[in-house]
Amino acid sequence: MALSLSADEEDYDSESEQKREANRPKPKMGTSAAVKLPSNRSASGARRRRTRCRKCEACLRTECGECHFCKDMKKFGGPGRMKQSCIMRQCIAPVLPHTAVCVVCGEAGKEDTLEEEDKFNVMLMECSICNEIVHPNCLKVKDASGVVNDELPNCWECPKCNYAGKTGKQKRGPGFKYASNLPGSLLKEQKAVKEEGESTSTSTAKRKPEGDDISRHRPEEREPLYRHPPVLTPSTLPRPRPEDKLRKKRKLFDDDEEEDFSVRKKGKADESLFPKLLHQIKTEEEDQEEEVDKEDTDSLFWRGLERRDRLGDTEDWAEDGDGKDTKTNFPRPPLKTPVLDSDQSHCSSPQAGPSSEGGSEPQEKGPRPKARRKRRLPNKELSKALNQEIQKTEDCLANENRQPLKVEPESENEEPKRGFRIGSDLGGERPHLRTKEMNGTPWELRHFYPSQITPLGFNRSSPGTRPLPPRSPPKCVQMERHVIRPPPISPPPDRLPLVDGKTHAVQREVWMKLFGHFTHKELCVCMRVCKTWNRWCCDKRLWTNIDLNRCKSITPLMLSGIIRRQPLSLDLSWTNISKKQLSWLINRLPGLRVLLLSGCSWVAVSALCTSSCPLLRTLDVQWVEGLKDAQMRDLLSPPTDNRPGQLDNRCKLRNILDLRLAGLDITDASLRLIIRHMPLLSRLDLSYCNHINDHSVNLLTAAGTTTRDSLTEINLSVCNRVTDHSLTFFKRCGSICHIDLRYCKQVTKTACEQFIAEMSVSVQFGLKEDKLLQKLS
DNA sequence: ATCAACGTCTTC
DNA sequence: GAAGACGTTGAT
Numbered sequence: 001m002a003l004s005l006s007a008d009e010e011d012y013d014s015e016s017e018q019k020r021e022a023n024r025p026k027p028k029m030g031t032s033a034a035v036k037l038p039s040n041r042s043a044s045g046a047r048r049r050r051t052r053c054r055k056c057e058a059c060l061r062t063e064c065g066e067c068h069f070c071k072d073m074k075k076f077g078g079p080g081r082m083k084q085s086c087i088m089r090q091c092i093a094p095v096l097p098h099t100a101v102c103v104v105c106g107e108a109g110k111e112d113t114l115e116e117e118d119k120f121n122v123m124l125m126e127c128s129i130c131n132e133i134v135h136p137n138c139l140k141v142k143d144a145s146g147v148v149n150d151e152l153p154n155c156w157e158c159p160k161c162n163y164a165g166k167t168g169k170q171k172r173g174p175g176f177k178y179a180s181n182l183p184g185s186l187l188k189e190q191k192a193v194k195e196e197g198e199s200t201s202t203s204t205a206k207r208k209p210e211g212d213d214i215s216r217h218r219p220e221e222r223e224p225l226y227r228h229p230p231v232l233t234p235s236t237l238p239r240p241r242p243e244d245k246l247r248k249k250r251k252l253f254d255d256d257e258e259e260d261f262s263v264r265k266k267g268k269a270d271e272s273l274f275p276k277l278l279h280q281i282k283t284e285e286e287d288q289e290e291e292v293d294k295e296d297t298d299s300l301f302w303r304g305l306e307r308r309d310r311l312g313d314t315e316d317w318a319e320d321g322d323g324k325d326t327k328t329n330f331p332r333p334p335l336k337t338p339v340l341d342s343d344q345s346h347c348s349s350p351q352a353g354p355s356s357e358g359g360s361e362p363q364e365k366g367p368r369p370k371a372r373r374k375r376r377l378p379n380k381e382l383s384k385a386l387n388q389e390i391q392k393t394e395d396c397l398a399n400e401n402r403q404p405l406k407v408e409p410e411s412e413n414e415e416p417k418r419g420f421r422i423g424s425d426l427g428g429e430r431p432h433l434r435t436k437e438m439n440g441t442p443w444e445l446r447h448f449y450p451s452q453i454t455p456l457g458f459n460r461s462s463p464g465t466r467p468l469p470p471r472s473p474p475k476c477v478q479m480e481r482h483v484i485r486p487p488p489i490s491p492p493p494d495r496l497p498l499v500d501g502k503t504h505a506v507q508r509e510v511w512m513k514l515f516g517h518f519t520h521k522e523l524c525v526c527m528r529v530c531k532t533w534n535r536w537c538c539d540k541r542l543w544t545n546i547d548l549n550r551c552k553s554i555t556p557l558m559l560s561g562i563i564r565r566q567p568l569s570l571d572l573s574w575t576n577i578s579k580k581q582l583s584w585l586i587n588r589l590p591g592l593r594v595l596l597l598s599g600c601s602w603v604a605v606s607a608l609c610t611s612s613c614p615l616l617r618t619l620d621v622q623w624v625e626g627l628k629d630a631q632m633r634d635l636l637s638p639p640t641d642n643r644p645g646q647l648d649n650r651c652k653l654r655n656i657l658d659l660r661l662a663g664l665d666i667t668d669a670s671l672r673l674i675i676r677h678m679p680l681l682s683r684l685d686l687s688y689c690n691h692i693n694d695h696s697v698n699l700l701t702a703a704g705t706t707t708r709d710s711l712t713e714i715n716l717s718v719c720n721r722v723t724d725h726s727l728t729f730f731k732r733c734g735s736i737c738h739i740d741l742r743y744c745k746q747v748t749k750t751a752c753e754q755f756i757a758e759m760s761v762s763v764q765f766g767l768k769e770d771k772l773l774q775k776l777s
Numbered sequence: 778a779t780c781a782a783c784g785t786c787t788t789c
Numbered sequence: 790g791a792a793g794a795c796g797t798t799g800a801t
Binding site: 048049050051068072082083084097098099610 | 792796798799
C-alpha cells in the first residue's frame, strides 16, 4: 500500500514520518501512519515549528478560561492533557522561531536592517512545500517563481518547489495548528485534496485547455521575481483564471482582497472618490499592484457587502469629493471584461465559490499582461488541481436537485436598517443563473420568497407555505484549501506614502474616520486604491456589521473575508451556508454579537450545537427548515460531552437577548427550554409558530420564570392558537413593552383595549396597529 | 528547568 | 471526520 503512494503523497508522508520518528520511536502498527513509509526527502527540509507572534490581537488576549482548551489546562482545573492554546488566543500570524536560520547561509532573517522594498530578499522565508527556510537572496534558483503565501508570515512556495511543479496540495504547511485543531477545520481538507491527488493527472488531460493556456505563461513565470508590474489598463485585464485564485490565496493574510463590484457598477463609486488625493498616491500603484491586480475571487463576498450602503447615498459623498471629474484620475481597479462580468455573477450560480470560479471559463482571454505575473506565479499543477476541484464542484452542483417553489409578489422588507437586499438586484445581474438551475426552479426565486411575504415586522410567510431553505452547497464547494486567520495584523503606516517618498500629511486615524463614513461598497473601492488603503479599509472597525443576506453561495473566500473583518453582526440569512462553514466561522468569530440565520437549513444551524459563541446576543433562526423541538433541544441543551475538566453545564446560548423563532414548528417543549436556558431573553419572536397558544404564553409569564421579568418584546403575530386569554398572562410581565398579536385570529381588538385599560393603572399601553400593543413612553 | 503549545497521531 | 492525546519544540 505504501509503495503505491504517489510522489505527491510521499512528500507529505515524509513529513509525518519524520515527526513520528522523533515523537514516537515505536509507533503502533495497524494505523494508517504505520503503513506509510519513509520517503525520499530530498526536497524537504526539517520543519521548524512556528510560534506565536505575541503581537496580534489574539496573542494579546488573556485566556478565556471557558473554552475547551482552557478547561483542559491545569490552571483552570483541567487535566492538562490537550495542551492547546486557548481558542481566543490562537495566534493569527504564527512566526518562525527566533532560532530559525537560512539553510543556505545559516544566518537569521535580516529584514530589520533594510527598508521595506528590499526586505523580502533578506527575510527568512519558509517553503510550505519543502519546509526549507531560506533568504530568497540566498537561493540559487532565481529564474523560477516563488509564490508568497500571505496566510502566514514568512511563508512561500519556494522557487525550487514552484519550479519543480510541486503543488500546494502536497504540503501540509507549518503553522497551521490553529485551524487544523479547531472544530470545523478546513485545513484538514488539504489532506482530502491530497488523497485525491492521483486523479490530478487524469483531470489534467481533461483540462487540457487550461493547461495549455497556463503553459503559455510559463515564460512569464520565469521573469525575475519581485519585479513590480506596470500599471495595467483595464482593457488588458483578462478575467480571473484559476491561478488567479491561487494568487488570491496569498492575500489572505494581511493585505486584503479588494472587491470587484466596480466592474458591475462601472465606476459609479470609484469615480466619486478623492481625485486629488489619488493623484498624489497614484504612484503607489506600483506597490499596490501586487495587491490590487489580482482579480477578486472574493467578489462574492463583496457583492454581498456592497448591498449595504451605510451612507445610503454614495452620490452625496461623490459631490463632496469632487468626484465628477475623477474618472480619468482615479486609479481604477482593473476593470473586467464583459466576460468577467458574467463570471462575477457566479456569485450565486452553481459554479459559485472560489473553487469554481473560472471553472466555467475554459480559456484564457488572451495573453496575460506580463506584469501581472510578477512574483506569485502559480504553476501548472496548482491550476490543474484547482480545475479539478472546479470540475467536481460543477458535477456536484449539476446533481443537485432543486424543488419548485411558489412565487409571490414582492413586498417590502421589514428591517429598515438593512439595505436593499441582494435579491433585488439579482434578476438583472445574473441572467444566466436561471439557466443553470436544476429542475426548473430558479434558485433565486426560492430565496426571494421569504422577504416577499413579510407583511409584518419580521421575515415571514404565511404558515403552510414555508419557503424552502436553501440547500447547502455540495461539500466540494465549501472546502477551504487554505487557512484563514482572524483579523489581520496590518500594522499600517501612520501616514500614506506618497510618490516622492514623503508621506501624506493626514494621519491614518483621520483617514479612518473618513472611511468610517463610507459604505462597504465604497470601502471596497478604496481598497483598490493602494496597498495602504487596502489595509486601512480592512480595519474591523469599519466592518462591524456584515450582511450576506440572501447571498446564495457562501464561498471559502467569503468566509475568509468575514473572519478577517471580525464583524460583531453577521447576517447569513437565506444563504446556503453549510454546517461546516458555519461552524468554522463561529469558531473564529469569538466576538460575534448578532447572528442571523433565518432561512438556513437546520443542518447548517446545528453548527451552533457544537460551537461556542459566548457573546452572542441576537440569534435569528426564523424559518429554519427542520428546526423543531428536538432540534431546539440540541441547540439549547448544555454540552453533553462532560468529560473531566469540562464541567460547563451552561447553555451555549445563555446570553441571548433577542431570539427570533418565527415560522418554526416548535411547541411548549421548546419554550420550556428557552425559559430555562435563556435567562436574559428580552425579545422573542414566535410569529407564525402554529403550535404556540395561550398555554405557551402562560409558561413564558409564569411565576418563577426568568422570562416573566426579562421579556420586553414578544411577537406572536399570526399565531392562530393564541387567544384573548394570553393578554391576561401578559399583565404579569414586569418589563413587557411590546406585544405583537397582529393577525392572530382569535385575539380581538376588544381584548386589547381591555388590556390597555387595565394596565393603565401602572403602565400606559397603546395600540400602534390593530392588535399591536406598545408601551407608551 | 519550566511552561506553553505546535503538529501529528490515535481514538472514538 | 472530529476530538483527544501527547511527544516534542520553542521561549523564557
